[in-house]
Amino acid sequence: MNNISGLILFMNIIEEQINNAAKLLVKSRFAVCLTGAGISAESGIPTFRGKNGLWRKFKVEDLATPEAFNRNPKLVWEWYRWRMKLIFNAKPNPAHYALVDLENMEILKCIVTQNVDGLHTIAGSKCIVELHGNIRRARCINCNYKLIFEKPPEKIPPKCPKCNSLLRPDVVWFGEPIPSEALNMAFKMFSKADLALVIGTSGIVYPAAYLPYLVKENNGVIIEININRSALTRIADIYLQGKAGEILPKIVNLIRRKNY
Numbered sequence: 001m002n003n004i005s006g007l008i009l010f011m012n013i014i015e016e017q018i019n020n021a022a023k024l025l026v027k028s029r030f031a032v033c034l035t036g037a038g039i040s041a042e043s044g045i046p047t048f049r050g051k052n053g054l055w056r057k058f059k060v061e062d063l064a065t066p067e068a069f070n071r072n073p074k075l076v077w078e079w080y081r082w083r084m085k086l087i088f089n090a091k092p093n094p095a096h097y098a099l100v101d102l103e104n105m106e107i108l109k110c111i112v113t114q115n116v117d118g119l120h121t122i123a124g125s126k127c128i129v130e131l132h133g134n135i136r137r138a139r140c141i142n143c144n145y146k147l148i149f150e151k152p153p154e155k156i157p158p159k160c161p162k163c164n165s166l167l168r169p170d171v172v173w174f175g176e177p178i179p180s181e182a183l184n185m186a187f188k189m190f191s192k193a194d195l196a197l198v199i200g201t202s203g204i205v206y207p208a209a210y211l212p213y214l215v216k217e218n219n220g221v222i223i224e225i226n227i228n229r230s231a232l233t234r235i236a237d238i239y240l241q242g243k244a245g246e247i248l249p250k251i252v253n254l255i256r257r258k259n260y
């Protein structure tokens with residue numbers, strides 16, 4: 001087989017798998033979705049573990065921790081302000097909108113996201129569980145007051161309008177537990193599910209990465225979309241290699257056009 005026929009064969013296999021994924025979604029009773037940083041990559045927001053995963057000379061693991069904040073709140077806020085600028089300028093991409101379509105078709109029941117960018121909400125999805133908080137929000141380390149930013153803060157570190165203590169980003173840092181309400185909701189949704197879409201996550205941050213196993217344990221189907229293989233690929237029934245913003249709209253179009 002020469003290179004060109006090999007490529008055509010590979011593309012046919014992908015198209016067939018996309019078709020199978022569409023069929024399985026239509027047949028599903030309770031489909032859920034886990035998203036990670038990869039779904040927002042096409043909106044221009046860098047992932048943590050990709051080639052743009054470093055900020056200045058710092059590793060994310062050295063900035064997104066309570067210890068880093070205690071040591072140097074200004075440095076941590078500088079990094080968050082940089083990320084907030086990117087996120088406030090970003091728009092949802094076709095992958096986010098395709099998930100809205102699947103929810104409107106009453107196929108997708110809920111999205112559990114590890115992202116803190118709020119783009120699922122802006123796109124218009126309704127059932128969203130934000131496991132790791134939201135970067136557009138800060139909370140007081142003393143009185144827990146929550147502040148929603150309309151734009152990135154000019155003065156950092158920002159202070160609480162109620163008690164003047166430090167505000168911190170209202171996100172979950174490495175080593176911190178996930179807020180119990182979000183975690184319970186995520187477990188509830190994935191325990192009920194007979195199909196999970198796993199999109200753009202490296203599958204190494206727990207407990208988020210555990211959720212697809214709940215579906216697998218109930219003999220459900222896992223459909224993964226990722227440009228590269230992840231830690232969850234080995235449990236995927238269908239692995240669609242490629243960009244979420246290209247593959248998800250194809251699935252939605254197939255479902256629209258065909259009467260499975």
Ligand code: NAD
Nearest residue numbers: 036037038041047048049115116117200201202227243244
């Ligand atoms: P990660 O950075 O560890 O992995 C990103 C994954 O996305 C990789 O597996 C990569 O191959 C894949 N990917 C990249 N571009 C893609 C595309 N166009 N289509 C499909 N897949 C693509 O991300 P993670 O697993 O979400 O874990 C990182 C943690 O960092 C999360 O806890 C999250 O809170 C946080 N984070 C959030 C954002 C955001 O809100 N947008 C961005 C970076 C990191």
Ligand code: ZN
Nearest residue numbers: 140143160163
């Ligand atoms: Zn306060």
